[in-house]
Amino acid sequence: MTKESLPLKIVFVGHVDHGKSTLIGRILHDTDSLPEGKIDMVKKACAAEGMEFEFAFVLDALLEEQKQNVTIDTTEIRFKTKRRKYIIIDAPGHKEFLKNMITGASRADAAVLVIAANEGVREQSRRHAYLLNLLGIKQLIVVVNKMDLADFSEKKFEEIEKEYRKFLAELGLEALVFVPASAKNGDNVASTSKKVKWHRGPSVLEALDLFEPQSADVDLPLRFCVQDLYRFDERRIIAGRIETGKLRVGDELVFSPANKASKVQSIEEWDGAGDAEALAGDSIGITLSEQIFVERGYVASHQTDTPIEANRIHADVFWIVREPMRSGRLYDLRLATQEVKCEIVSIDQVMDSSSLESTTDKREQLERNEVGRLTLQTRSPLVIDNHDRIPKLGRFVIVDDDQICGGGTIFGGVYTDRTVAKSKNIFWVEGKITAEARAARTGHRGAVVWFTGLSGAGKSTIAQALERELFARGMQTYVLDGDNIRHGLNSNLGFSPEDRVENIRRVSEVAKLMADSGVVAITAFISPYRMDRRRAREIALEGNAEFVEVFVDAPLEVCEARDPKNLYKKARAGEIREFTGIDAPYEPPEDAEIIVHTDRQTVNESVATILEGLLPRLEPEESNE
Amino acid sequence: MKQTTQRTHLDELENQSIFIFREAYHAFKNIAMPWSMGKDSNVLIWLARKAFVGRVPFPVLHIDTTYEFPEMLEFREWAKEHHNLNLIVKINTEARERGIGYETHDPVTVTHELKTVALQQVLAEYKWDALITGIRRDEDPTRAKERYFSPRNAQFEWDYKDQPPEFWGQFATSSAKGEHVRVQPLLDWTEVDVWRYIQRENIPIPQMYFSRNGKRFRSLGCSPITHPIESNASNIDEIIAELEATKVGERAGRAQDHYERNAMQKLRAKGFL
Numbered sequence: 049m050t051k052e053s054l055p056l057k058i059v060f061v062g063h064v065d066h067g068k069s070t071l072i073g074r075i076l077h078d079t080d081s082l083p084e085g086k087i088d089m090v091k092k093a094c095a096a097e098g099m100e101f102e103f104a105f106v107l108d109a110l111l112e113e114q115k116q117n118v119t120i121d122t123t124e125i126r127f128k129t130k131r132r133k134y135i136i137i138d139a140p141g142h143k144e145f146l147k148n149m150i151t152g153a154s155r156a157d158a159a160v161l162v163i164a165a166n167e168g169v170r171e172q173s174r175r176h177a178y179l180l181n182l183l184g185i186k187q188l189i190v191v192v193n194k195m196d197l198a199d200f201s202e203k204k205f206e207e208i209e210k211e212y213r214k215f216l217a218e219l220g221l222e223a224l225v226f227v228p229a230s231a232k233n234g235d236n237v238a239s240t241s242k243k244v245k246w247h248r249g250p251s252v253l254e255a256l257d258l259f260e261p262q263s264a265d266v267d268l269p270l271r272f273c274v275q276d277l278y279r280f281d282e283r284r285i286i287a288g289r290i291e292t293g294k295l296r297v298g299d300e301l302v303f304s305p306a307n308k309a310s311k312v313q314s315i316e317e318w319d320g321a322g323d324a325e326a327l328a329g330d331s332i333g334i335t336l337s338e339q340i341f342v343e344r345g346y347v348a349s350h351q352t353d354t355p356i357e358a359n360r361i362h363a364d365v366f367w368i369v370r371e372p373m374r375s376g377r378l379y380d381l382r383l384a385t386q387e388v389k390c391e392i393v394s395i396d397q398v399m400d401s402s403s404l405e406s407t408t409d410k411r412e413q414l415e416r417n418e419v420g421r422l423t424l425q426t427r428s429p430l431v432i433d434n435h436d437r438i439p440k441l442g443r444f445v446i447v448d449d450d451q452i453c454g455g456g457t458i459f460g461g462v463y464t465d466r467t468v469a470k471s472k473n474i475f476w477v478e479g480k481i482t483a484e485a486r487a488a489r490t491g492h493r494g495a496v497v498w499f500t501g502l503s504g505a506g507k508s509t510i511a512q513a514l515e516r517e518l519f520a521r522g523m524q525t526y527v528l529d530g531d532n533i534r535h536g537l538n539s540n541l542g543f544s545p546e547d548r549v550e551n552i553r554r555v556s557e558v559a560k561l562m563a564d565s566g567v568v569a570i571t572a573f574i575s576p577y578r579m580d581r582r583r584a585r586e587i588a589l590e591g592n593a594e595f596v597e598v599f600v601d602a603p604l605e606v607c608e609a610r611d612p613k614n615l616y617k618k619a620r621a622g623e624i625r626e627f628t629g630i631d632a633p634y635e636p637p638e639d640a641e642i643i644v645h646t647d648r649q650t651v652n653e654s655v656a657t658i659l660e661g662l663l664p665r666l667e668p669e670e671s672n673e
Numbered sequence: 674m675k676q677t678t679q680r681t682h683l684d685e686l687e688n689q690s691i692f693i694f695r696e697a698y699h700a701f702k703n704i705a706m707p708w709s710m711g712k713d714s715n716v717l718i719w720l721a722r723k724a725f726v727g728r729v730p731f732p733v734l735h736i737d738t739t740y741e742f743p744e745m746l747e748f749r750e751w752a753k754e755h756h757n758l759n760l761i762v763k764i765n766t767e768a769r770e771r772g773i774g775y776e777t778h779d780p781v782t783v784t785h786e787l788k789t790v791a792l793q794q795v796l797a798e799y800k801w802d803a804l805i806t807g808i809r810r811d812e813d814p815t816r817a818k819e820r821y822f823s824p825r826n827a828q829f830e831w832d833y834k835d836q837p838p839e840f841w842g843q844f845a846t847s848s849a850k851g852e853h854v855r856v857q858p859l860l861d862w863t864e865v866d867v868w869r870y871i872q873r874e875n876i877p878i879p880q881m882y883f884s885r886n887g888k889r890f891r892s893l894g895c896s897p898i899t900h901p902i903e904s905n906a907s908n909i910d911e912i913i914a915e916l917e918a919t920k921v922g923e924r925a926g927r928a929q930d931h932y933e934r935n936a937m938q939k940l941r942a943k944g945f946l
Contacts, residue, residue: 054682126811126863147838151820154840183840275695280728287724289692318727329680331691333726344699368838382843443841450847452838635702 055126055133056259059153059185061176062162067193071162071231072125072136073103075252078238081127103231131257146179146417147368150455153180158187158259160252165198165205165228169212175417178404181219182366182419182457184439189255190223195244196230202246218404227255265328268292269353271433271441272301273384274346277582278333279639285316285333286342291384291440293350295334296325301348303340305357305429310336341590343583345386347431347441355433355441359426360393364419365446365456372413373420373446373454381426383444389427390446397421414454422456432458483592486566487668492523494563495666496556496588497570497658500581500637501600502629503615504607506646506654510600511572513655518568523666526562528555529572543626549580556584563593568666576634594665598658599640602647604629641665683870687720690858692842693821694724694805697856698731700846701803704856705761707792708733710745710752711893712878713807713859716867718756719876720858721805731805732759734795738787739764740775740895748879755877761799765791775897784895796853803854811863820845821860827851865916872909883907 235241270293435442619627822844
């Protein structure tokens with residue numbers, strides 16, 4: 049099989065009507081890259097609209113765009129030169145389409161900035177360069193287009209070059225080369241033109257071939273961002289993408305923010321043995337040799353080069369929606385697979401992205417199309433790197449009401465590197481008294497018995513009956529339920545989705561501690577989400593505690609008919625909102641260790657079913673010594 | 674086995690598709706994957722199995738128009754067992770009973786009724802909040818504007834003029850009641866990429882793509898309106914060579930696209946994949 053080189057992704061930006069689409073149409077035509085049907089289709093459409101055919105229309109494939117005569121979105125087109133393949137992302141020029149430009153440009157390796165010779169440097173010529181810089185795109189060429197409308201004047205070209213180079217320098221950008229051209233007539237695009245024989249530099253295509261592929265993420269320190277955990281079979285697979293660096297089987301990884309370490313046992317693949325090594329860009333699944341608690345958002349690195357952990361960051365933030373970003377409002381911040389709540393601490397500077405004039409006047413909000421240097425505070429720790437060091441861990445988006453409203457890059461502030469705990473301190477510290485010793489005294493192991501089911505399914509009743517049964521056998525046991533948790537430990541929590549998650553997390557932690565002390569901890573909470581129960585399982589696992597999930601199953605109608613606390617009636621009447629089973633979902637377990645059907649089984653029968661499954665799991669392990 | 678330190682364009686595409694599959698599976702509780710048994714669809718199944726280490730952890734949906742090629746239905750039954758799929762088959766029986774069919778109606782009407790309306794019906798039944806589709810940017814100009822995560826409202830309409838921004842691996846990962854999100858992991862792939870990947874991974878596909886008696890199918894749809902192309906390409910190498918030489922569009926053999934000007938745009942605005 050022949051090896052294919054990676055295509056270079058380039059984005060075309062510049063002021064509206066400076067000829068980006070025409071330039072692309074011309075390049076496609078001159079490199080013989082247009083499918084036959086496309087030109088015909090566009091010609092027909094032009095004829096139907098009574099318009100003269102233009103290369104720009106090839107891109108503006110939708111009829112509506114042709115009517116407006118502006119590109120509205122990013123499209124993606126390919127062509128080839130002698131040196132390599134290219135993917136063109138055509139970005140629009142209109143100011144209101146900023147979010148589309150960002151969508152397109154964020155995927156590019158390099159940029160072509162188009163300036164019309166007859167109009168010179170305009171607002172968007174500057175704004176787009178600013179955004180390219182913000183998006184981390186450092187390679188660009190500038191095409192001074194429409195030279196035919198400036199009499200192919202060397203003087204005009206030099207004026208534009210001088211002015212724009214100065215602007216780019218202020219941003220810290222440098223164009224590889226400035227190219228005079230006329231896309232409409234094809235001068236100096238695919239081949240050099242006599243009309244600009246004063247120009248000693250390359251044609252547009254030759255200039256493109258000067259781009260180099262972006263510096264490889266693989267040479268940066270390892271950042272493996274966890275997307276999800278899969279337990280489809282006996283394997284516990286940590287799925288995610290390596291953003292930077294390399295990862296090998298046997299590597300010792302540190303997971304931030306928990307700061308726990310474990311070794312890579314395997315890189316899993318479905319169809320055969322996995323590889324021994326994975327590289328930046330790879331979407332992989334790994335297993336660990338020691339089971340530690342890991343969830344989405346965690347970032348794995350090597351111990352020698354860990355990311356920064358911070359809850360206060362300095363960043364350049366651009367805002368792209370009508371509603372401004374306001375101080376005092378909580379937003380979601382997403383960085384790689386992390387998602388945390390954040391708010392503005394201060395707006396330190398606001399920059400006009402066209403004039404580069406900045407103001408440090410006191411501001412309470414950041415308007416659409418503005419770029420602000422902000423200090424942000426997050427509610428929980430964020431794992432980051434400086435953008436100029438590891439871009440993929442140094443940039444984030446701001447989400448409000450499930451919509452991406454802006455983005456930001458973390459700039460070279462001073463962050464306290466956390467002390468990297470030595471691996472021996474990272475593990476769950478086992479007390480001097482071993483689990484075996486406790487089990488030897490009590491005659492049974494500690495465990496977490498996790499009940500889940502709808503309200504009214506019978507969790508509390510059965511939990512208490514089970515507790516009595518175990519107690520009667522001389523076992524140490526205790527029921528954790530809403531009554532003894534909500535009024536004390538969790539009295540500061542309400543019923544919002546976040547608080548519910550936190551409620552279950554605390555219960556999980558307490559149950560783990562009780563199990564570690566040798567107790568059979570029984571929890572009786574609706575715990576409707578698989579994710580939360582899985583987390584409870586992971587937490588128990590981390591403390592080496594047995595975890596037994598018990599699904600207390602009864603049809604909704606049965607539970608509703610029982611309605612011991614009149615909660616369903618209230619929920620139906622709209623007095624209680626987000627009530628599980630009525631207007632909030634219940635996700636039944638897929639692999640509960642034990643299931644009881646309380647519509648068919650009595651309390652005693654249910655307890656018997658549970659004991660049958662549970663007691664063998666509580667037997668102390670045979671000592672090998 | 675990827676033992677080198679270099680990744681190819683296909684590796685890059687595969688990695689990105691897997692990333693998108695996993696983001697979708699995390700973001701949406703209730704998802705399904707339409708499956709036409711065509712080549713892109715089978716690549717999608719393959720990538721899902723890679724993403725979820727061997728299984729497709731959500732239902733796979735076939736919208737059966739009742740005008741399927743018998744060979745495709747045979748392939749469906751075989752592949753269902755082979756990939757261990759949770760297959761849901763949906764037919765718009767109500768439209769068929771009303772007499773909607775290629776014998777009496779134009780292809781745009783029939784495609785709308787038997788595909789799009791069927792999809793609306795089955796979506797209303799299962800209330801999926803996301804659908805994973807196999808569309809690619811290079812197939813048709815109206816598909817070039819798509820996002821990886823593309824919201825559709827309750828009427829299935831696609832507001833392509835005001836799409837959510839998508840950058841740095843962050844997507845629109847929520848849908849309101851009655852809405853759904855189209856997740857499109859193959860967006861960046863080209864027709865040739867798909868063939869190279871099928872070849873590299875040895876992915877099972879229907880034999881109708883290969884030449885018999887000087888003709889082969891380049892794109893597969895309903896039997897009355899899907900026509901084979903002149904071709905002697907009887908293996909993947911020959912197909913790739915043929916595609917690299919041709920300038921004819923992939924969907925040229927699909928009648929509903931060409932029935933009237935902007936047919937595809939009209940179909941898609943109403944919810945066609």
